[in-house]
Amino acid sequence: MLLKDKRFVVTGIASKLSIAWAIAEALHREGASLILTYPNEKMKKRVEKAAEAFAAERILPCDVASDDDIDACFAKVAAHWPDGIDGVIHAIGFAPIEQLNGDFTEVTTREGSAIAHDISSYSFVALAKASRHLLAMRQGSLLTLTYQGSTAVLPNYNVMGMAKASLEASVRYLAASLGGEGIRVNAISAGPIRTLAASGIKSFRRMLDINAKIAPLQRNVSQIEVGNAAVFLLSPWASGITGEILFVDAGFNTVAISEQLLSIAADNNDNNDSCRGD
Ligand code: NAD
Ligand code: 0WE
Numbered sequence: 001m002l003l004k005d006k007r008f009v010v011t012g013i014a015s016k017l018s019i020a021w022a023i024a025e026a027l028h029r030e031g032a033s034l035i036l037t038y039p040n041e042k043m044k045k046r047v048e049k050a051a052e053a054f055a056a057e058r059i060l061p062c063d064v065a066s067d068d069d070i071d072a073c074f075a076k077v078a079a080h081w082p083d084g085i086d087g088v089i090h091a092i093g094f095a096p097i098e099q100l101n102g103d104f105t106e107v108t109t110r111e112g113s114a115i116a117h118d119i120s121s122y123s124f125v126a127l128a129k130a131s132r133h134l135l136a137m138r139q140g141s142l143l144t145l146t147y148q149g150s151t152a153v154l155p156n157y158n159v160m161g162m163a164k165a166s167l168e169a170s171v172r173y174l175a176a177s178l179g180g181e182g183i184r185v186n187a188i189s190a191g192p193i194r195t196l197a198a199s200g201i202k203s204f205r206r207m208l209d210i211n212a213k214i215a216p217l218q219r220n221v222s223q224i225e226v227g228n229a230a231v232f233l234l235s236p237w238a239s240g241i242t243g244e245i246l247f248v249d250a251g252f253n254t255v256a257i258s259e260q261l262l263s264i265a266a267d268n269n270d271n272n273d274s275c276r277g278d
Helices: 019-029 041-053 067-080 110-137 159-181 204-214 223-234 259-270
Strands: 007-010 033-038 058-061 087-090 141-146 184-190 245-248
Touching: 007 019, 019 033, 019 041, 019 223, 033 041, 033 067, 041 058, 058 067, 067 110, 087 110, 087 223, 110 141, 110 159, 141 159, 141 223, 159 184, 184 223, 204 259, 223 245
Parallel strands: 007 033, 007 087, 033 058, 087 141, 141 184, 184 245
Antiparallel strands: none
């Protein structure tokens, strides 16, 4: 019960596969009280399911594209918990799907870039603005989800790589801005996980396989492993940690060439008559 009597607002639940679903599950397991948000009527039913599963006290509409929505949402949070909250979880990312399929220079547009940055990056700052006074009352913290595509290139992640780089910079600027009020701001950089946000992404399956072949743990990570790391960062055990990007990726980001890849390359070489063997 690491988070007994603590209160969190969780965004980004779209299905049982969502990283936010697993974070809510882990927070609930550790004794926390929850308010969950949903972006539109279509998603409301799914978030209701999560609310039932994790005994959430409220579910509230919050489309992060709208300042009115965000303000109305946190007004209701303040009415429900007038003496503050312990954390806000931002698990939201979006770019128009055509931005995520094809050559970066070809497919990236002004409009696509604006949407990706607005929904995936600025929205974290917007949530920070709206929750600042509630977080300050209880030395709460903000948490977002990012991906290594912010600092290294991989096919098709494209404008989302730009948006995640911007999001990670916002973690550092928010940490500096809010640190004086005792508010911490961190991100988890998760390895690839099959969620709705992975659907429609060309060759995601192969991406998972390659990750498992390079990562020191020789496997991919699960949603609940991200949830457990979130519990830590949102708990008093992380009271000295802010402005941090914590990798939960089975170690993938630390490796350039793995033993496994080396043997695959050797096999390819053996099978190729035109090459010198080694
Ligand atoms: P998901 O599709 O389950 O979650 C994305 C969420 O964003 C959905 O709940 C959706 O409703 C929400 N959203 C989109 N537009 C919104 C808006 N205008 N207002 C409010 N909410 C909106 O997928 P996920 O993989 O759980 O993604 C959660 C976060 O984790 C994202 O930031 C994603 O970039 C990040 N992440 C995912 C992976 C992965 O491989 N799945 C890896 C690293 C980081
Ligand atoms: O951040 C993400 C998900 C990004 C995402 C996915 C979608 C699909 C559906 C943003 N917007 C949309 N819009 C849609 O309409 N991830 C880290 C998961 C992900 O997405 C990739 C990846 C990985 C990993 C896209 C290309 C390559 C790798």
